[in-house]
Amino acid sequence: MPESRKRRSVRAIVLDPGDRVLLCRHDLTALDGPVVWAMPGGGVEPGETDLRALRRELMEEIGLRLDGDPPLVWHQEVSGPGYAPGYDGVINRYHLVRVPAFVPNPAWSAERLAAEHIHGMRWWRLAEIAAGDGGELFSPRDLAGTLGALLAGGAPDEPVRLGL
Template identity: 55%
Template sequence: MTPRLRRSVRAIVLDEDDRILLCRFVFPHPAVPGQATCVWAAPGGGIEPGEDRLTALRRELREETGLTVTADPPHVWHQEIVAADHAPGFDGIVNDYFLLRVRHFQPRGDLTDDELAAENLAEFRWWRLPEIVGYAGTDLFSPRDLATPLTALLTTGTPTQPVHLGL
């Protein structure tokens, strides 16, 4: 039997100082495992019926951050996790990550604060790589070892094929 996977798109949004924009999702969001209270993840979300990945990415970024994406950004990472406890109602998830280089901005999308809260999105924050590498708090990152693929992306540039990520 083929696993039923939640398909999502995410944006690696980097500003001119190589800071990455992350969203803090709180339980019970699909990105937050049951044993955690929150996860810092790239903005984005589920692909709705009838949408392709880039259409979904454009919608999610406009709704969450206010970014308008006109060009087709490069597909840099692919993550597939088959685990029944990872996304309620699904057998796992698929996240496809696209790279966006932008000027620093204050995220403010089409969704109201109440609508963001209903999606369990609590806040946005720009992170520097050393902050992620040295983070000692209880929050998780998605992917868990975000520092490794982010370091590679910042040092070697855009990959020719999406890099496959683990949990």
């Protein structure tokens, strides 16, 4: 029986001094999917470390130059079709990145971001996430709860395992 393959990804919980989180809007409606607000980040390339991938992804998607080694705070594994084409699921590792507020200025063009289904980004307050945004989703699904716990308790000693 073939071994299960999951796509390895890294993501950043980018927080400003007011505890707003920067999320990217992924519009998957052309693929019969939803619109999902998610942390910036993406796939780890073969031979690439998580932190190197995180630095690359943050520069490409939001124009953030990452210094230092941000702590790993969340770990998520999701199995099933539809999470990553060509894979049996995904493994997302989330790092906490505290920064001054800034206006995102991606290294990638709007066309390149659109090819990755990224159509905008914005800073969100926890209360706005908890209130929802119509039919649009957040990732992870309980972002309000998990982010609220992180803000209340700080970075954990060991990564917190997340559900969907």
